[in-house]
Amino acid sequence: MIPFHDLPFFMLAALILAISPGPNMIYLISKSITQGKKSGFISLTGIICGFMFHIIMVSFGLTAVLLAVPFAYTILKTLGTVYLLYLAYQAIKPKSKNIFEVDHTSAHDSPKKLFTVGFLTNVLNPKVAVFYLSFFPQFIKPGYGSIFTQSLELGVVQVLLSFSVNFIIVLTAAKVAVFFSNNPVWIRVQKWFMASVLTYLAVKMAFSKAK
Template sequence: MPEIQNLLGFALIALGMVLTPGPNMIYLISRSICQGPGAGLISLGGIAIGFVCYMVSAALGITALLLAVPFAYDVLRFAGALYLLYLAWQAVRPGGRSIFQVRDLPKDRPRKLFAMGLFTSLLNPKVAILYLSLLPQFIRPEAGNVLAQ
């Protein structure tokens, strides 16, 4: 079982990343404005399933990697930290452009809204980075089963 400090730390960082604007947030805002809160909630369901897919994939991949290569944990942590620093630089460097663009969106059915939310989440690099580079920072191999953590 993960320690409460690790759970709180991961939850706080995840909340910060989820609340910052990105493809998922822009998609949810645009659908909610164009089609109402119901469409936004359906889209949010697809995005949440995408988060779960990444979390399970990351946990399975990290577990397999740690079983195969003894020092992989340290390499994975270091690589994840470097990648997060790179992303931070990309976010604050001069010359960035706005991702917001005003346009009309067609009304879609619930199934399409859910699928678009799912694929927006699965194709969102920020979500992949969150789980693949941040998750290893909170895993302790000496604490037992890595997959359970």
């Protein structure tokens, strides 16, 4: 098991992943506003199952890679650093999409389709897999026991944080969309704040040492 004092940095990174604009957030906001909260929760269930799929696959992969490839940590750390900087740029790049602009013309979907699309939206989102592959090794230590078990532990923490954030998004999607539409300055503040935190995490990761 990973000691709790080793988790705050990971939790911060996981929180940033959850609140950063992406396919999951856009999908949840859209369905919650156009089809109601029930549809949003069904979509969220699919997204969470998608997270679990990634976690299981990555846990098996990290167990094999970290035990077989001596330089895997350095490779994954570099990958994570570059990706975080990419996310920071995406947050503030000119003419970036306003995620609170919702398409109200989309047709209503069945519960099965809501779940399936939510699941596939997450499973096919490379941001999730890259996050797991680049961040998990930073917190896994052989001395803490099974790499697979530690990966699952980190995954559960990430899923709980993501579920909490997305649950709130579903409950407040309409109000949040209206607020940001009426106060565009807050969108810019949110983007620059997010970019700053992502850059900090990237720098911290770049200078971190192997456990």
